[in-house]
Amino acid sequence: MTHHATDAVSEEAYPSALRANITLALLFIAYIFSFLDRQILALMVGPVRASLHISDFQMSLLQGFAFSIFFVFAGLIVGRLADHHRRTWIIAGGILLWSLMTVTSGLAGSFLILFIARMGLGVGEAALAPAGFSLLSDSFRPRHLVRATSIFSMGSLVGGGLAFFIGGALIDYLSQTPRPIQIGSLEPWQMAFIGVALPGLLLVPALFLLPEPARRGVGTGARPSLAVTLRYFWSRRQDFKSFYLCSGLLSVAQYGGLAWFPTHMMRNFGLGPLEAGAILGTIQLVGSIVGTAGGAALTEWFQRRGIADAHLRTVLIASLGIALGLIAPFMTTIPFTLVFWSVAIICLSSYFGSVIAALQLLTPNNMRASNSALILMVLSLCGLAVGTALIGGLADLAFADQPSGIGRSLAFIGIPTALLSALIAFRGLPRFASAIRETLYGGD
Structure with missing residues (x-):
């Protein structure tokens, strides 16, 4: 089953460029706030461990498992x-809930x-x-979708960078003696959570009032059941699998790095939260902009030259x-560490826009959010x-009490998964080229 871009509504039916860009700007800011609230915990590993008397493995559960287990299942429901x-x-309600949590x-x-709060x-x-x-697939024409x-x-990566910047500065400020702000008996890390949560609430009315664009594309008027949707995805599994497998493998370095690299810098080089946040926040912000722009430009460059497998x-x-x-x-040394980490951040920022754009192009409109939810679940x-x-578990088992242990654990797990992703992408190029030609041009 395929669909053709030529069957979509006319280009004049798309929202104006101004409205589309306002939608993009609000979504971008929302993504920043979501990752700011999610990632600030990475800079508070030390004080949270000390306050709650927990291990690195338990911290990894707070940073990963507690959040992801409900993120996964709720994402499937929200996608539908x-x-x-x-x-x-739906987005406005989500922002309200995550800010309160x-x-x-x-x-x-x-x-x-x-x-429970992380869940x-x-x-x-x-x-x-x-x-x-x-929303974006109904707001931007296909040639602008990547x-x-x-x-x-990029909002997620900018949010991760701001979590380092703002989190480091906020924790340092709140930890001063005497404390400049004191809310009851709350510790500085607890007040930092409250401080980063409040700005997100300002987006709720803006998203609630944002106009909804008309849906476009094959299947726009139909409402397939979950079983029909999943059967469709399964029937297209050979077209989708490279993007799913590569994204899953690369997410190990993506989320593992955001969660644990600040701890590596603080333990291995003796940096404090403020210094580590400033350095890593700068790399995250600049690297995400360079990587996102570079990845989109690279895919578009391939497309202009008629390379069908551009996204992959x-x-x-x-x-x-x-x-x-x-x-x-x-x-x-710190300089060499940061040079290579900058390369990682730029490349981690470069690919996911192409993944999502490819899946949106390959998927009928009335299944697109479900497909996005499914890959985010992966x-x-x-x-x-x-x-x-x-x-975190490998660090506890193999590198206990070693300052560089958490970083080496990240490398020993992340490098093989990235190389496996490269192999899968290479092997999937012919299949994706055929699928995108069939989808956009009917196989011509």
Whole structure:
């Protein structure tokens, strides 16, 4: 079963460029806030461990498993809702929920309460990406979709960078003696959670009032059941599998790096949260912009030259770059460590916009949010639930009490998965080229 771009509604039916860009800007800001609330925990490993008396493995559960387990299942439900209901309201509700759960994280006084709050955070954040990618596919013409999805995806990386910047500065400020701000008996890390949660609430009315674009594409008016949707995806598994497998493998380095590389820098080189946050935040912000722009430009460059497998070719190149960058934890000086980590961040930022754009092009409109939710489920399971826990567990087992242990664990797990991703992408190029020709041009 395929669909053709020529069957879609006319280009004049798309929203104006101004409205489309306002939609993109709001989604981009929302993604920043979502990752700011999610990733600030990476800079607070030390104080949270000390306060709650937990291990690296338990911290990995808070950073990965607790969030991802509900993010995964809620994402599937939200994806189905977003395929048939007003997506802007779904996103607004998600932002409200994840902001409240971040405040709850700041009020947690035990591992169990923080674990539950992180699960709630996952439920709220599950609303954003599936509905957001679906909105973009109905707001931007196909030739502009790679750039739009890349910019939206960049919001997660910018948010991760700002978590380092803002989190490091906020924790340093709140930890001063005497404390400049004190809320009851809350510790600085708890007040930091509350501080980063509040700005997200400002987006709720803006998303609630944002106009919903008309749905376009094959199957626009139909409402297939979940069973029909899953059967369709299974029938296209050979067309989709390279993107799913590569994204899952690369998510190990993506989420593992965000969760554990700040800890590596602080343990191995003696940096404090403020210094580590400033350095890694700069790399994250600059690298995400360079990588996102570079990845989108590379895919578009391939497309202008008539290369049908453009999207997957970008994934292949990014996978090789990520494997190279992940030798950073083996470096013994800060400058060399940061040079290679910058390579990793640029390449980690470069590929996902092309992945999502390819899947949106290959999927009928009334299944697009479900497909986005499904691939995000794979990313969450592989990267957040499994990857971060494997890295923390390997560090506890093989590198206990070694300052560089968490970084080496990241490298030993991340490099092989990136190389395997490159191999899968290379082998999948012919199949994807055939699928995209059939989808867009009817096989011509």
